[in-house]
Amino acid sequence: MESESVTTPFGRRPMTLALLLKQRRGEAMAAGTTRNKWKLFRSVCEARAGLGVTDRALTVLDSLLSFYPEDELSGEKGLVVFPSNAQLSLRARGMAAATLRRHLALLVEAGLISRKDSPNGKRYVRRGRDGVIEEAYGFSLAPLLARASEIEVMAARIAADRQMLRAMKERLTICRRDIAKLLAAAAAEAVPGDWEHVTSMFQTILQGIPRAATIESLRPILEDLEATREDIANLLDLHEKMRIASTSESQIERHIQDSHTESISESEPSFETRQRQAAGQPDWLLRSATKPQKDGLRAQTNHREESRFAVGPRAGELTSFPLATVLLACPDIADYGPGGVIGSWRDLLTAAIVVRSMLAVSPSAYEAASRVMGPESAAIVMACILQRGECINSAGGYLRHLTRRAERGEFALGSMLMALLRVKIPAVGRAGS
Numbered sequence: 001m002e003s004e005s006v007t008t009p010f011g012r013r014p015m016t017l018a019l020l021l022k023q024r025r026g027e028a029m030a031a032g033t034t035r036n037k038w039k040l041f042r043s044v045c046e047a048r049a050g051l052g053v054t055d056r057a058l059t060v061l062d063s064l065l066s067f068y069p070e071d072e073l074s075g076e077k078g079l080v081v082f083p084s085n086a087q088l089s090l091r092a093r094g095m096a097a098a099t100l101r102r103h104l105a106l107l108v109e110a111g112l113i114s115r116k117d118s119p120n121g122k123r124y125v126r127r128g129r130d131g132v133i134e135e136a137y138g139f140s141l142a143p144l145l146a147r148a149s150e151i152e153v154m155a156a157r158i159a160a161d162r163q164m165l166r167a168m169k170e171r172l173t174i175c176r177r178d179i180a181k182l183l184a185a186a187a188a189e190a191v192p193g194d195w196e197h198v199t200s201m202f203q204t205i206l207q208g209i210p211r212a213a214t215i216e217s218l219r220p221i222l223e224d225l226e227a228t229r230e231d232i233a234n235l236l237d238l239h240e241k242m243r244i245a246s247t248s249e250s251q252i253e254r255h256i257q258d259s260h261t262e263s264i265s266e267s268e269p270s271f272e273t274r275q276r277q278a279a280g281q282p283d284w285l286l287r288s289a290t291k292p293q294k295d296g297l298r299a300q301t302n303h304r305e306e307s308r309f310a311v312g313p314r315a316g317e318l319t320s321f322p323l324a325t326v327l328l329a330c331p332d333i334a335d336y337g338p339g340g341v342i343g344s345w346r347d348l349l350t351a352a353i354v355v356r357s358m359l360a361v362s363p364s365a366y367e368a369a370s371r372v373m374g375p376e377s378a379a380i381v382m383a384c385i386l387q388r389g390e391c392i393n394s395a396g397g398y399l400r401h402l403t404r405r406a407e408r409g410e411f412a413l414g415s416m417l418m419a420l421l422r423v424k425i426p427a428v429g430r431a432g433s
Contacts, residue, residue, distance in 0.1 A: 034074045035148045037065050037141075044112065044144075046155035053110050056095070057103040061112060063091040064139055073145045080116055082123040082138030104139070111147065114140045161215060168218045175225040176206065182232045191239045202228060241357065242338060242350055321380065321417060323348065329420040330383035345376060352379035355386050359395040369403045377413055384416050 044051065045058055053061075067081040067088075089095050095103075107113045118124060118137035125136040144151075179202055186195055205224050210217050323345060327334060334342045336351040336358075356366045361382075369378040381402060385395050392398050405411035 031075065033145060033148065034072050035145060036071055037068060037073050038071065040073065040144065040148055040151065041065055043148075043152050043155040047151050047158055050154045050158060051110050051112070051151070053106060053112070054103070056099070057106045057110075059095070060088070060092050060100060060103045061107055061144075063088055064107075064113065064141070066091055068141060073141060075142070075145060078133055078136055079141040079145065080136040080138050081141065082125055082136055084123065112144050114143050116140050165213070165215050165218070168215065168222055169213065172209075172218060172222050172225065175222065175229055179225065179229050179232060182229065182236060186232070186236060189239075191236060193235055198228070198232065238354075241354060244353075321414070325417065325421075326380050326383060329417045330380075330387040332387050333383040336386075345379075348383070349375060349379050352382040355382050359385065359389070361396040361399055365396050365399050365403070369399055369406075372403050372406050373411075373413075380413060380417070384420060387420055 041058075041062060044053075044061065048055070048058060064081055064083070067083045068079070070077075073079065083091075085097055085100065089097060089100055092100060104113075108115060116137050116139070123138040125138075126134050128134050183195060183199055183202070185191075186193065202225075205221060205228070208221055323342075326348065327342060333348070333351050333355065334340065336354045337343075337347045338350060342348050342351055353366075356363075359382075366378065366382070369381060373381065381399065385392055385398060389395070402411055
């Protein structure tokens with residue numbers, strides 16, 4: 001190991017406390033420390049930004065390492081190299097002498113090498129009679145070996161940061177592409193929405209991307225872009241669900257119109273109406289239950305001038321109720337209608353399909369309910385389930401249970417609506433008394 005005596009610079013170069021500290025740090029290495037000089041040099045190149053050295057300075061360090069005779073740097077051996085300026089310039093790809101001195105000083109300042117000046121400032125070696133080096137004057141590589149662990153950790157961290165930055169740039173590029181194509185799809189499909197504002201906001205975010213991107217500068221931009229992409233995708237997904245729901249509703253309506261139906265006589269109340277009369281429900285609800293609905297699904301029979309809701313051959317199909325009554329009992333369903341408003345039975349059917357998906361009710365369970373109860377009654381049941389969501393653990397299981405009861409003729413939709421109405425309007429509970 002090198003002598004622990006202080007080495008002051010030759011000539012006019014001053015001695016500083018920082019230089020003394022770097023010498024001491026170069027001497028304070030653990031016994032038995034060794035490194036392959038070229039692997040350690042690659043780590044220095046990787047950690048160049050953290051060490052504060054230039055690429056030209058690394059060229060000079062590469063040249064100095066080439067003068068060390070062995071591949072392994074060891075603290076047990078001499079670590080001083082002593083090339084002349086002419087030899088060092090030659091191995092540094094013909095670097096000019098003034099440039100060479102400047103980069104040597106930069107390596108010393110960075111704490112990668114230290115000077116060990118001779119009495120006359122020359123670089124040379126003194127050997128014994130057996131040819132073994134007794135004293136060498138030149139540049140010591142001891143600081144480089146002493147900082148080997150620090151340099152390797154720094155290089156690993158910088159490599160990880162570079163990999164993370166590359167991954168963030170890739171995510172940002174994909175996110176930009178996704179948003180641009182989603183906006184193009186929205187325009188091509190004529191999806192309703194304020195897409196000009198979204199496009200303007202997208203361009204504003206892109207203008208904030210710096211030329212020299214860093215992890216810290218890209219992170220908030222990437223978060224904004226991903227949030228924008230998610231919002232656009234949700235809007236398009238909701239539009240597609242509403243379109244599918246509208247298509248399904250049209251198919252159900254055509255199926256009902258083509259089926260053989262039996263008209264309800266206005267003078268003869270249905271089984272559901274008789275149940276409500278027995279339960280002592282108010283007359284205004286009984287009258288509205290049997291009145292034809294302008295916005296409901298209608299069964300047309302023999303081209304009659306007046307249409308009424310029909311009770312098909314399915315035993316469990318229920319009598320429908322006025323839309324206003326349903327919305328009064330179940331106001332929460334309105335939030336899921338087109339534009340947050342329900343103005344017709346078509347809107348209610350659309351909202352029911354959205355709620356079905358939100359409550360994780362399987363399509364088969366909802367189709368079975370529509371087949372047994374009728375599409376309007378199934379939609380009303382979904383609205384009631386949504387309204388009582390805090391009291392129902394499994395919406396799908398509860399819907400199947402009600403469907404089975406409706407098949408047996410044991411389910412009264414009016415009772416469910418009246419229970420919710422009593423909560424909303426306490427006077428309703430006293431109207432029949």
